[in-house]
Amino acid sequence: MTINEHIPVTPVVRKPADYRTDLKPIWCPGCGDFAVLAAIQQALTTMQIDPKDLAIVSGIGCSSRLPGFLKAYGMHTVHGRAMPAAIGLKLARPDLTVMAVGGDGDFFSIGIGHLPHAARRNLNITCIVMDNEIYGLTKGQTSPTSPHGHVTKSTPEGNPACPLHPLAIALAGGATYVARGFSSQPKQLGELIRKGMEHPGFAFIHTMSPCVTFYDTYKLYKEKVYSIPDTHDPTDRSAAMHYAMERDRLPLGLIYHAAAECSAAPPPPPQKAFDTAAYLSRYQA
Ligand SMILES: Cc1ncc(C[n+]2csc(CCOP(=O)(O)OP(=O)(O)O)c2C)c(N)n1
Numbered sequence: 001m002t003i004n005e006h007i008p009v010t011p012v013v014r015k016p017a018d019y020r021t022d023l024k025p026i027w028c029p030g031c032g033d034f035a036v037l038a039a040i041q042q043a044l045t046t047m048q049i050d051p052k053d054l055a056i057v058s059g060i061g062c063s064s065r066l067p068g069f070l071k072a073y074g075m076h077t078v079h080g081r082a083m084p085a086a087i088g089l090k091l092a093r094p095d096l097t098v099m100a101v102g103g104d105g106d107f108f109s110i111g112i113g114h115l116p117h118a119a120r121r122n123l124n125i126t127c128i129v130m131d132n133e134i135y136g137l138t139k140g141q142t143s144p145t146s147p148h149g150h151v152t153k154s155t156p157e158g159n160p161a162c163p164l165h166p167l168a169i170a171l172a173g174g175a176t177y178v179a180r181g182f183s184s185q186p187k188q189l190g191e192l193i194r195k196g197m198e199h200p201g202f203a204f205i206h207t208m209s210p211c212v213t214f215y216d217t218y219k220l221y222k223e224k225v226y227s228i229p230d231t232h233d234p235t236d237r238s239a240a241m242h243y244a245m246e247r248d249r250l251p252l253g254l255i256y257h258a259a260a261e262c263s264a265a266p267p268p269p270p271q272k273a274f275d276t277a278a279y280l281s282r283y284q285a
């Protein structure tokens, strides 16, 4: 018996505030991203994740400032590249819980090529999009989720294009967990994020997160949102696609969750040791 066995060990119990850094968000008062930050803190607290085991990666945008406000490893990368940076990080450090966060411009405009590939590889990454249907940071240009006809500085005659369907893109790519939350319902959002983090494959959480300064959609969203009924079978991808394609209403909750046997990322194929000399010989004249 050692001396240490007589010393009672008090387990560390982390509270939501323990996950916050001293950096104060410079988001506009009322920005939906505050609620997303709080929902992530709620999920981390429920899971009691140790900040040293967590990495949060973002692109560029108001929403992409989020990693700075949370105690974790953080990477504030370049516009549209949160996902490739998160993929590289996850491959290099599979022991870390990895989250990729950012805005609709970041994930669906310049960065759209990366999302379906991360989804089809089913890497164990939680992707949280804060969708305000506008470019907030650059002062209110039309984004790929802005409504048809929307008048902004970049579309003074009205947006000529129709918005894309973020949930459908994630589903079509093969994401094994797909959900939607709303900043005005942070408790539900926190639960959806927690379940996404616990999911062993690629989790996509679409958050309706209004920009009060350039496109205040709180009232509009409150009229459009509804809860996905309990009768929905989340393992049914066709039924999930039906919810994903809705435009006039905004279904909230768990849309798709692959059956357990399809959830986990596939194991990598067996690797041979890399033969540098043989590889370089291919380039010899
Ligand atoms: C390569 C590149 N192109 C354009 C920009 C300018 N830019 C910065 S953030 C942004 C869009 C931000 O919109 P979104 O991702 O929706 O984030 P939000 O600010 O709305 O949260 C743009 C176009 C940039 N930083 N880098």
Ligand code: SF4
Pocket: 026, 027, 028, 030, 031, 032, 033, 062, 063, 132, 136, 137, 210, 211, 212, 213, 214
């Ligand atoms: S400009 Fe919009 S998105 Fe950016 S912090 Fe302000 S309210 Fe939020």
Ligand SMILES: [Mg+2]
Pocket: 061, 103, 104, 105, 130, 131, 132, 133, 134, 135, 136, 143
């Ligand atoms: Mg945006």
